[in-house]
Amino acid sequence: MALAEAILVCLTDRPMSGYDLAKTFDASIGFFWRASHQQVYRELARLRDRGLVDSTEIEQRGKPNRILHTITKSGEEAVYQWSLKPCKMPSIKDELMVKFYALENVDIPALREQLGVRIDQHRAKLSAYFRIKERFYDGKSLNVAQKGKLIALTMGISNEKELTITLENALVMLQDVEET
Amino acid sequence: MALAEAILVCLTDRPMSGYDLAKTFDASIGFFWRASHQQVYRELARLRDRGLVDSTEIEQRGKPNRILHTITKSGEEAVYQWSLKPCKMPSIKDELMVKFYALENVDIPALREQLGVRIDQHRAKLSAYFRIKERFYDGKSLNVAQKGKLIALTMGISNEKELTITLENALVMLQDVEET
DNA sequence: CTTTGCTATGCAACTATGTGCATACTGTTG
DNA sequence: CAACAGTATGCACATAGTTGCATAGCAAAG
Known part of the structure; x- marks a missing residue:
């Protein structure tokens, strides 16, 4: 599943919340890989379980707290390993x-x-x-x-x-x- | 789900077995809508349940029997109704x-x-x-x-x-x- | 002062797709 | 004559993606 890798790739740029990531998947990287906010949150939970991201809650006033996700060393390694593997042809459904x-x-x-x-x-x-x-x-x-x-x-x-x-x-x- | 409609569209041309359809989804219509043989067989069962195709077993010698699927009047109507509805942008995943x-x-x-x-x-x-x-x-x-x-x-x-x-x-x- | 929109996270249920396996007979190639 | 490719159908399980909902507070517009 390349959604995991797409998220990790976004986090190599800077740490982000799920909300930030969802917006990113609606623009920039979303031009090449679409994902809804529900998909992003679910995948983030998995990445956290696998130790590929670190998640820290940040207190905010006037707004709900955000959970900031940072890519770990094993996360970076996972991206590199993924880059070596051949990629699938995009599936056609038009x-x-x-x-x-x-x-x-x-x-x-x-x-x-x-x-x-x-x-x-x-x-x-x-x-x-x-x-x-x-x-x-x-x-x-x-x-x-x-x-x-x-x-x-x-x-x-x-x-x-x-x-x-x-x-x-x-x-x-x-x-x-x-x-x- | 447009797989159902893609199958019906194929059957407007001529009655086909699941096997024939699977091959069609590997070429011609498969250029615009990919589907594996498992997807095709599963969807055919549903179309049969919904009365959009008629399925008849054909005896064969030397080969396993084939089940020939023919589009029904309601199947043709379903294709027409589908043609009126707006279509989704193909999802991008590259x-x-x-x-x-x-x-x-x-x-x-x-x-x-x-x-x-x-x-x-x-x-x-x-x-x-x-x-x-x-x-x-x-x-x-x-x-x-x-x-x-x-x-x-x-x-x-x-x-x-x-x-x-x-x-x-x-x-x-x-x-x-x-x-x- | 009510409605709308933005920030922020997430569950539950459903549909769609993919992977691997199982069966069974025939014709061809090495 | 064994191995493989082709015909033909389908189940079971796993992963991926969609839809609808729930919460909750703030700011701006009408």
Whole structure:
């Protein structure tokens, strides 16, 4: 399970609470690995049991207390060991594509609508990527950690760009089908 | 759960056994929705319970008997109703990207190796798509069902092409990091 | 002064997916 | 003739992920 490793990776940057991590999985690392807050809290408990993170409660006034999680030496070792193992192909599960595959049994105006929504989602993601790139990486001298994040970001950008174009083309192809 | 719908979609084409379906989920529709044979058999049992497929055992000599599944009227209706509902964004879970994100804590030669493997996988998929396109779709007059499959295939092709290029660029960017 | 939203953590139940195994017969290859 | 690959179905267990809920206090907006 790579959720454990994704959490550990986030904690190499700085100690975080479950809440911080959940937000991180909704943005930055969440671009490559999505997880809900429930998943994060559950996995943190396991990591604590396995001794890969240290958890300390921090008193706060006016807000609920936070539990700050710090990666341990064995946590860092676990990340390194994981990095040596081959990685799985991301599993493909795309309803939109299945609907195209089933075009004859599908409501085409509804599909057109859903395709439009999907295009907007990719465009939104693309502009989010750009904002991050401009803000944190453009015209700055970078260390290895930052260079890695920039490579991931760059891959994300070109992927989203291409997906947008591909889906726009599909919209045109769909129009051809409707005209017959 | 869209596995049910993906199976029903396959059965709109022709009645199939679980074994046939499992193979289909390893190729054609499997390009957009992966499922193992166990998942397929389990889901078929549920579809049978819900009256969305009819299952009949066929006697065979020299081979185990097959159970042939045929989509029912309510099965077809279920596909149509599903087509009206908005579809989820495919969930993103890509270990390779997480490893780039964690570049400082990762073994870079191992990552380079894994990146090479991934590039080969995309190239293999691309040529599989091309073979199918040439064999079944090029220079033929197509009905709506076939046009839909061709659109899906065309999207698959441009996506795999772009992914290959993106990952090759990442290989170059990784080299830059290693040289410093 | 009530509603909404943010910070902060987590349980319980459910659905989905993956891994390993079991069975059983046939045809082909070495 | 033994070993392996292919056809065909399926159970049991384990891991992963989703949905809904519960708590609880503060700040800001209407």
